[in-house]
Amino acid sequence: MMLRCVLFFMLAFLTFPVMQGAALHAAQLRLECPEVIGIGLPFVVRVESDAPLDRLRVEWAGKTLQVPGAGKSSVEFLLGTDVLKSKPGTETLRILKLGLDPLAVQTSILIEDREFPEQRLTVPTEMASPPAAVQERIARENAEVRAVLATVSPDNHLVLPFMRPVPGGVSSAYGLKRFFNDLERNPHRGLDLRAALGDPVRAAAPGRIVLAADHYYGGRSVFLDHGLGVFTVYMHLDEFKVSQGDMVEAGEVIGLAGQTGRVTGPHLHLGLYVLDLAMDPAALFFTNSVQ
CATH class of the missing domain: 2.70.70.10 (Glucose Permease (Domain IIA))
Structure with missing residues (x-):
């Protein structure tokens, strides 16, 4: 079973910065993905938010992907590695929530080598x-x-x-x-x-x-x-x-x-x-x- 990582990113901002006692609001993203993946294998990424998602920008292995949120609180999509193009080592996965309240979260995934006959x-x-x-x-x-x-x-x-x-x-x-x-x-x-x-x-x-x-x-x-x-x-x-x-x-x-x-x-x-x-x-x- 693949290990999963759960990361949180918190961004605080004042809703009315010129008023005393203004409410403090915290927005949150949660990212679920493998911590380790064998080279050549696909994996599912799940992103959850406490607010409706508009669009996500995904950065992985030198490539970018725009994922529509469609107003949902969670989305899933597929990523992975290639036995020819990928290399063993650590790769960064970065997720940016686009829109009026932008957020970002990232983690490192270890790509393990595999022996093939x-x-x-x-x-x-x-x-x-x-x-x-x-x-x-x-x-x-x-x-x-x-x-x-x-x-x-x-x-x-x-x-x-x-x-x-x-x-x-x-x-x-x-x-x-x-x-x-x-x-x-x-x-x-x-x-x-x-x-x-x-x-x-x-x-x-x-x-x-x-x-x-x-x-x-x-x-x-x-x-x-x-x-x-x-x-x-x-x-x-x-x-x-x-x-x-x-x-x-x-x-x-x-x-x-x-x-x-x-x-x-x-x-x-x-x-x-x-x-x-x-x-x-x-x-x-x-x-x-x-x-």
């Missing part, structure tokens, strides 16, 4: 070392994906726990140190789930389809925006069952499992991104089967 795969030569003829395509697709994942939509559709998109077990875990044809490449920044060719692939949570495209490495891929910088990605599909712009519910079929792109056989690669940091989706399942 190696995985060696044999793929066609052009998938391990792409020829010059496809480099422009790969660069264009990478730019397209970066633009999508850099978007932070204000509507929060995320519902936890995730629904498993396919019932099959894990075939390749997050964080594996990967070698293709004995060439070292980036660590595995998603979760491979067993699936037969043509198996239905379901949305892990509600969201909007922001990209459905055929990519060199990912094959036919669907990008689902859950709001507040959270995306799930479904790769190597055989067929799309949705179109860009569609709004889908958790459990809705978005495609059929396949073996397109860089694969050694049919399966589903499930990715989780928060503020363009790739995290382990398995930490958010809490349930083991599709209904």
Whole structure:
């Protein structure tokens, strides 16, 4: 169970500073988050206030996030770390309550290193070392994906726990140190789930389809925006069952499992991104089967 920190920030101000005996009012924020998190793992942050929240500015890992309060007294959102982009050590989480009565609270979270095993795969030569003829395509697709994942939509559709998109077990875990044809490449920044060719692939949570495209490495891929910088990605599909712009519910079929792109056989690669940091989706399942 993750440790939680509870911090208080008090800001006092006089309601009528020119009058004697003016009332003293104290506003308060409470922040709940892990004290320690393993590298590559997501975590939930909860902010509570004794007054209605308008907007929050979140600063984490060199990134910023605007979270609408919608007049509520508490909000929750997702943050985390990336096995490739994050480093072990202490990271500061800072929350600013915006509006007429601004407040700020911050804490330090320890990012712990984790050991990941190696995985060696044999793929066609052009998938391990792409020829010059496809480099422009790969660069264009990478730019397209970066633009999508850099978007932070204000509507929060995320519902936890995730629904498993396919019932099959894990075939390749997050964080594996990967070698293709004995060439070292980036660590595995998603979760491979067993699936037969043509198996239905379901949305892990509600969201909007922001990209459905055929990519060199990912094959036919669907990008689902859950709001507040959270995306799930479904790769190597055989067929799309949705179109860009569609709004889908958790459990809705978005495609059929396949073996397109860089694969050694049919399966589903499930990715989780928060503020363009790739995290382990398995930490958010809490349930083991599709209904």
